[in-house]
Amino acid sequence: VADHGTVTVLESLTVPIVQAPMAGGVSTPALAAAVSEAGGLGFLAAGYLTVEALRDQIRAVRRLTGRPFGVNLFVPGDPAADQEALARYRDRLEAEAALYGAELGKAMADDDGWAGKLAVVREARVPVVSFTFGCPSPATIANLKRFVSTVVVTVTSAAEARLATEAGADVLCVQGFEAGGHRGTFTNTARIDDLGLLPLLRRVCAVTGLPLIAAGGLARGRDVAAVLVAGAAAAQLGTVFVACPESGANPLYKAALTNPVFPGTAVTRAFSGRAARGLVNRFVLDHSEGAPVAYPHVHHMTKALRAAAARAGDAEAMSLWAGQGHVFAREIPAGELTRALAADARSALVEALRRHPG
Numbered sequence: 001v002a003d004h005g006t007v008t009v010l011e012s013l014t015v016p017i018v019q020a021p022m023a024g025g026v027s028t029p030a031l032a033a034a035v036s037e038a039g040g041l042g043f044l045a046a047g048y049l050t051v052e053a054l055r056d057q058i059r060a061v062r063r064l065t066g067r068p069f070g071v072n073l074f075v076p077g078d079p080a081a082d083q084e085a086l087a088r089y090r091d092r093l094e095a096e097a098a099l100y101g102a103e104l105g106k107a108m109a110d111d112d113g114w115a116g117k118l119a120v121v122r123e124a125r126v127p128v129v130s131f132t133f134g135c136p137s138p139a140t141i142a143n144l145k146r147f148v149s150t151v152v153v154t155v156t157s158a159a160e161a162r163l164a165t166e167a168g169a170d171v172l173c174v175q176g177f178e179a180g181g182h183r184g185t186f187t188n189t190a191r192i193d194d195l196g197l198l199p200l201l202r203r204v205c206a207v208t209g210l211p212l213i214a215a216g217g218l219a220r221g222r223d224v225a226a227v228l229v230a231g232a233a234a235a236q237l238g239t240v241f242v243a244c245p246e247s248g249a250n251p252l253y254k255a256a257l258t259n260p261v262f263p264g265t266a267v268t269r270a271f272s273g274r275a276a277r278g279l280v281n282r283f284v285l286d287h288s289e290g291a292p293v294a295y296p297h298v299h300h301m302t303k304a305l306r307a308a309a310a311r312a313g314d315a316e317a318m319s320l321w322a323g324q325g326h327v328f329a330r331e332i333p334a335g336e337l338t339r340a341l342a343a344d345a346r347s348a349l350v351e352a353l354r355r356h357p358g
């Protein structure tokens, strides 16, 4: 296991809980700081933010806590997209946009401010930087490590774990199929890999010795205990933090997580052109089949439509990202949630040993 102060940041946590970075306004400095203050690792999500907003959020976290925290960046992908498929999807969504009085956005590619955001996390010497949607080059990672203590790469398969290890990552975030939000796959392909978290952890452990953060569908302390037993150094939870008062999620979205009107979750490209898990609403049912493999083109196309649906108070056309454990989300302060998850994980471990003392 490589040791560049890596294990130190994970080991400096008094509780093995990572609050998932959640782009789109859910992650806030208050949320990240509350989790870090409770002894876990809070995360800011740089995705979709401007470079200036990211800089401000990093400053805001530092005003709230002296504890380590992380920043997550989207790795830019292939900007090419099937223009005909995009045009067909646009035609299909016109009526949907009209319903909410919104204009569909231009289906364009961008790199989410990649170079500018990398410069910000370097300058700010952010303790932990994590990546999703790809693996930065070995040179980029080596350079970053001169400024930040821990580099985390999100992986969804053993092959990606091997690549990220070879590229010089310090820690891998292993994201199972149960996870809410976008799949962190290195490439945006039509095929969706569907390995659940435990089998995936097993496969990843077989190809790397790096410390692992496990993510996907974890909702309670005993779920955290399960992934620690399975070999993870920490558990990363997203959906259950969406409901916290410190999260920036729209109240409609928070309420939807436990609303029986939404029977479950599905992986869809309908909102962004990239596979992501969310609550099954009307938009997911109507448009998942027609959605092209084109990210971030489709994200830009549907952004104003989704915002208009939110303004109209209609959750049926909003992206309600949620993992399979969404029914367990509760509106409790993030620090309290972090401490409760850790305490429950500990009792679950003790209880399991007591049941099977061997």
Ligand SMILES: Cc1cc2nc3c(=O)[nH]c(=O)nc-3n(C[C@H](O)[C@H](O)[C@H](O)COP(=O)(O)O)c2cc1C
Binding pocket: 020, 021, 022, 023, 024, 026, 045, 046, 047, 072, 131, 132, 154, 175, 178, 179, 180, 181, 182, 184, 215, 216, 217, 218, 236, 237, 238, 239, 240, 242, 321, 322, 323, 324, 325
């Ligand atoms: C609303 C939301 C937004 C997310 N945004 C990001 C992101 O910006 N970057 C990232 O690496 N992962 C993102 N994720 C995925 C999480 O990192 C994590 O894999 C996932 O939340 C774990 O599954 P869970 O939601 O069931 O706990 C997001 C998840 C959610 C629910």
